[in-house]
Amino acid sequence: MAVTSTETGAEKRILEAIRTHTASENPSSFLALNSGNSMFTVPGADGVVVYRRTGRWAVQFGGPFAAEDDxxxxxxxxxxxxxxxxxxxxxxxxxxxxxxxxxxxGFTVNQIGASWAVSLAEFTLRGTRFMQLRNKISRAHRNGLTIQEVDAGDVRDAVATIDKAWLGAKGGAHELEFLVGQIGGAAQAHRRLFVGAIDGAPVAYISYSPVHGSRAGWMHDLSRRIPEGSPGLMEAINAHAIEVFRAEGVAWLHFGFTPFTGLDSGYELDGHSSAFQWLTRALWAEGAALYPAQTQLSYKQKWAPDVVIPEYVAFDGPAASLPGFAHVFRACNAF
Structure with a gap:
């Protein structure tokens, strides 16, 4: 048995696993390549487990990315x-x-949220349901917004400036990790970065990560903007990226995981925790201080997703663990 954290070739092995073993259909699987993750392997077994240790907990990202037999x-x-x-x-x-x-x-398994995806084959912003979205996009362009796909290395300082302003507007909030994407590092060559600028100054960006499996495409991942910038910046950048992807024949745009959204009793498995089910619904209604789920969902629903994909949390034992749940957010650097 081998346990590795930052060994030479770890990123390559994780990348091969998430590309090859797509049975779980995890649209966020590329986040396994985030810096700071650890990798667990077993000699002779085809696949990897990705996790982070926080305190006395191991927080695993997704299930094993592995061949079915392993x-x-x-x-x-x-x-x-x-x-x-x-x-x-x-x-x-x-x-x-x-x-x-x-x-x-024997794990206690509950739905914790959902991810969302749009089929791009017939996607269009025409029609009355997208009127407000089109208006926001038009306003951003009238304010001088230009959009380009760029190499992250060429805009490193601009990205840092946007990040600083974005975090500062949130009262010095921590930089989230683990369940959100990042820019830079060994995996950057596989991501795509679109930057919006006004009067030559970058004001917003969206990073997209590759998605493998039956709904292959790109995931709308890390996105930030200058707080005092024009309305419609993110919407305009994403609309531009969609047209680029459609021209390339990309089938799906994913919007990633949002906790406490898409909750449905029909998605729960036998043996789930009723108490934890109640907690997730309470956090959807009142938990904005922990995570702005309603704001995140509002943005995703602007694009009329075609698919809602339930996602789950699993606790090793006969009950949901509140400390275990808290350590998920600790692994994300939320507190």
């Missing part, structure tokens, strides 16, 4: 390893297939 081998070995280390185990952003594997092994 999926349970990796899951069981990782679970044993975590227990041998005296840690608790919580897995987040599990897809439905992952959730069923975990539930069969």
């Amino acid at each position: 999926y349970d081998t990796l899951l069981d070995a990782f679970r044993s390893h975590v227990r041998d280390e005296g840690l608790g185990l919580v897995g987040v952003q599990l897809q439905r297939g992952d959730a069923e594997h975990y539930a069969r092994r």
